[in-house]
Amino acid sequence: MKGKKSNRMIAALMSASMGIAAIPAIAPAAISAETSDASSKVVFSTDFEDGDVSAFTNRGENDTTVLSASDEAAVSGSTSMLASGRSKDWNGPAFRLDDKLKPYTEYYISAKIKGRYYTNATFSFQYTNSDGETKYSNLVQNLSGSDWMSVENVKVSFTDEMTDVFVYFEGGQDDIFIDDFVVTEAAQVEIEQDIPGLKDVFASDFKVGTALTPAALSSKPTMDIVEKHFSGSITAGNEMKPDAVLNQAACQAYFEETGDDTVPQISFSAAKPLLNYCQKNNIPVRVHTLVWHSQTPDWFFKEGYAADGEWVSKEKMLKRMENYIKAYFETLTELYPDIDFYACDVVNEAWTDGGAPRNPGEQGNGGSSNSAWVQVFGDNSFIEPAFTYARKYAPEGCKLYYNDYNEYMDGKLNAIVEMATDLKEKGLIDGIGMQSHLDARQSLDAAFPSVSMYNKALDKYCELGLDIQVTELDATTPENPTEADFKVQADYYKGIWDAIYAHKDNISAVVVWGVTDDGSWRAKQYPLLFDADYKAKPAFYSIVEGREVPTPEVKYGDADCDGN
Numbered sequence: 001m002k003g004k005k006s007n008r009m010i011a012a013l014m015s016a017s018m019g020i021a022a023i024p025a026i027a028p029a030a031i032s033a034e035t036s037d038a039s040s041k042v043v044f045s046t047d048f049e050d051g052d053v054s055a056f057t058n059r060g061e062n063d064t065t066v067l068s069a070s071d072e073a074a075v076s077g078s079t080s081m082l083a084s085g086r087s088k089d090w091n092g093p094a095f096r097l098d099d100k101l102k103p104y105t106e107y108y109i110s111a112k113i114k115g116r117y118y119t120n121a122t123f124s125f126q127y128t129n130s131d132g133e134t135k136y137s138n139l140v141q142n143l144s145g146s147d148w149m150s151v152e153n154v155k156v157s158f159t160d161e162m163t164d165v166f167v168y169f170e171g172g173q174d175d176i177f178i179d180d181f182v183v184t185e186a187a188q189v190e191i192e193q194d195i196p197g198l199k200d201v202f203a204s205d206f207k208v209g210t211a212l213t214p215a216a217l218s219s220k221p222t223m224d225i226v227e228k229h230f231s232g233s234i235t236a237g238n239e240m241k242p243d244a245v246l247n248q249a250a251c252q253a254y255f256e257e258t259g260d261d262t263v264p265q266i267s268f269s270a271a272k273p274l275l276n277y278c279q280k281n282n283i284p285v286r287v288h289t290l291v292w293h294s295q296t297p298d299w300f301f302k303e304g305y306a307a308d309g310e311w312v313s314k315e316k317m318l319k320r321m322e323n324y325i326k327a328y329f330e331t332l333t334e335l336y337p338d339i340d341f342y343a344c345d346v347v348n349e350a351w352t353d354g355g356a357p358r359n360p361g362e363q364g365n366g367g368s369s370n371s372a373w374v375q376v377f378g379d380n381s382f383i384e385p386a387f388t389y390a391r392k393y394a395p396e397g398c399k400l401y402y403n404d405y406n407e408y409m410d411g412k413l414n415a416i417v418e419m420a421t422d423l424k425e426k427g428l429i430d431g432i433g434m435q436s437h438l439d440a441r442q443s444l445d446a447a448f449p450s451v452s453m454y455n456k457a458l459d460k461y462c463e464l465g466l467d468i469q470v471t472e473l474d475a476t477t478p479e480n481p482t483e484a485d486f487k488v489q490a491d492y493y494k495g496i497w498d499a500i501y502a503h504k505d506n507i508s509a510v511v512v513w514g515v516t517d518d519g520s521w522r523a524k525q526y527p528l529l530f531d532a533d534y535k536a537k538p539a540f541y542s543i544v545e546g547r548e549v550p551t552p553e554v555k556y557g558d559a560d561c562d563g564n
């Protein structure tokens with residue numbers, strides 16, 4: 001760092017991007033140093049030796065932080081930047097990205113940070129979406145120690161729908177020193193074009209899709225993979241779930257204004273960038289999900305929409321449920337009349353592995369397996385009205401699914417089959433969503449479920465005479481996987497995909513839960529088809545091997561319910 005010129009900025013970047021604004025979208029994954037290879041270039045760098053701190057600001061008019069060059073502490077040279085006068089935890093030095101850097105481009109940020117007495121900081125990201133809402137996320141937490149702490153090659157990117165995009169340091173109220181702040185632009189990655197597109201290989205069989213996170217949207221190579229392989233179907237990873245859609249303040253305001261506390265107020269602002277993308281690219285969307293115990297706020301079930309209120313009665317909850325589902329579909333189709341919302345997970349994960357309803361109770365801070373639906377209804381009798389209302393309000397062509405994980409475990413499988421048989425007789429359900437969060441483990445014998453167990457579950461759901469969608473497919477390796485583990489994963493994926501393929505006449509979509517391993521919700525176990533360098537993994541090749549990209553005339557052999 002020493003001797004390097006300060007504030008070196010690639011001129012072209014100064015002209016800046018900017019655009020309209022919108023939604024959650026960053027790639028907050030810290031990445032290993034070797035990923036930023038020689039082909040990446042430094043676009044901003046300062047060691048503060050020239051005393052210039054003008055590229056940094058505090059965090060707005062309520063932030064009392066004062067920034068100056070200081071020779072009280074330094075990593076390289078004798079000067080660093082001092083952030084003094086901080087009076088709140090969130091006060092801190094900030095660096096704006098969207099007036100200096102390009103959207104849809106990956107950057108790595110490195111810096112050194114030290115507290116005056118002790119370092120206890122967080123490196124964070126913020127932006128304003130197209131609805132004018134400011135969103136925050138933590139990039140690196142627990143920067144704690146008594147000496148200088150390093151932030152190393154933290155990946156950030158943003159879309160052109162985001163404005164006022166900043167990274168910043170926060171935490172505690174003591175003085176903070178920053179040194180050696182470097183922004184590197186990652187080399188542009190071209191994805192592999194000489195491999196077949198998954199969606200094309202299976203074009204005459206079923207839709208092939210993926211789940212998108214807002215972070216993926218700002219990564220060009222990720223979206224190139226989506227376009228090539230997964231543009232048959234998109235599911236929002238989190239942004240269309242109850243906790244993302246229900247707006248507590250608006251619910252309470254409506255209640256206060258009208259005296260009616262049965263008309264929940266909703267917003268799709270979190271999902272907007274994803275839905276904008278799907279609309280622009282004409283990609284069908286799976287709606288995930290309406291009625292779920294998880295990622296659903298407790299206040300939705302409480303008097304006054306207050307987290308500490310009493311539980312509402314079943315009668316009131318039924319009204320809330322109906323009005324919620326009505327508003328959900330009406331708002332969606334009004335905002336996005338051109339998107340094909342072709343499938344909806346009406347109820348998610350209502351049965352335990354043993355085939356019983358969940359325990360009643362709160363979610364609390366999340367992570368609880370208890371269900372507030374069961375709390376209010378006493379049992380799983382909320383399922384039928386959920387499907388009844390979904391049937392009433394879903395747009396034409398939107399098929400209705402019950403969706404679950406461990407869907408191959410006997411107790412749960414039987415409960416789902418029994419429930420679905422009943423709902424089918426009443427004309428309320430169209431299909432079963434098999435989440436398919438699988439574990440390849442270290443050998444095909446150890447894999448869970450075994451391919452044959454999964455195949456049997458497919459048989460059973462097939463016999464129901466309903467459609468099947470594989471809605472969240474991923475298959476984990478052990479942590480710190482070896483090449484051998486990736487080979488096992490490939491063999492396992494092949495077995496599972498062959499089982500799916502054998503039932504293709506009853507399967508309308510296969511959705512992989514994420515694009516690249518590093519963006520997965522189970523990232524430590526590398527469960528997806530593409531790696532963090534956007535390369536197809538052995539698992540990808542095992543699926544497409546031996547198959548042709550069909551032309552309209554090519555038709556594969558028919559399969560029956562036994563997969564023969």
Ligand code: XIL
Pocket residue numbers: 237238348405435472521
């Ligand atoms: C997961 C998301 O991928 C995570 O980002 C989130 O933290 C938790 O939820 N079953 C489902 C999905 O139906 O909605 C879940 O998605 C994975 C399990």
